[in-house]
Structures are given as structure tokens and as C-alpha cells.
Amino acid sequence: MTPVRVVVPEPGLAAGIPGVETEPEHPEDVVLLRAAADGAGVPAGAAVARALGAATVLLPPGRVEARWVAAVAGTWAADTTPDLGRAVQSLVSMLAGGDPGALIRRPDPDGTPAASLPLPVLARLAIRAWRPCPHCAGGGVVRGTCGGCGRPMEAAA
């Protein structure tokens, strides 16, 4: 079985974060992308990730939050968290839909990231909260934005 890898193709964004790769290679990869800073919308690396069939996650626009998400994802991958793509999509969805300070304990990690909950607990809650997105193959939490495409999640009927 191919191990699930966390991939951040944006140059320099994930520098120094353990367990994060820079080049998508397998359909099992979870690819974390950030929208282009110039507002072009389509993040670098999205086409490659889609061609591979890898799960994609839209990172928060801010560098500090994006690095925190990448560090949490890298830790979850090292812990062989199941449904890693969904867990990370829910995580960014929760960040977008609420107060990031409620989740992020230490914002600029260079080692193990700190969260307001132990990371294995946060992973289980994130997976449980995940709902499919009405617009794309990704998903997120109700009342957040989709962790895959960034559009608002419709409230559950």
C-alpha cells in the first residue's frame, strides 16, 4: 500500500515542516494548495494534482495559517490518520468558518504544531464533521467553506 503523503507544491511555503513533500506523485497524495496571490484563483499545482487524481485542499490565504495547516497535515500523515484528505478539508473549512484563534494554539510552527485540542482528537472530530461539497468532489463542515474548492457549503437540509 502506498503511504499517504502530504504535498505542498508552492515553493517555500512548507519549508522546514516535517513530513511534507513538494511534488505530487500518487493518487493517494493529499495536495495542499493556496490560491494565487494575484487573485488569479487557480492555485499552482492544481492541474497536476487533478491529473493524478489526488485529493486537493485549498489552504488559507495567510502564510502563517497555511503553514499551520500543512504542519498539522504532516503530523496526521505520520500518525497514519485515516481519511486524511477529508480531515484536512474539514480543518481548513473550520478555520474559514470561524475564529482561527479557537483552533490554533501556536501559529507558526517549526516542529510539532500546537492546537487547542490534541491532534488525534482534532483529526477524529474533523473527519466526523466532514460533509460532501455540493460543487466539487471535496467537502467541509456545515456553514464553513468547502476545503476543496473554497465555495460556501450549503447548510444541510
Ligand SMILES: [Zn+2]
Ligand atoms: Zn467544493
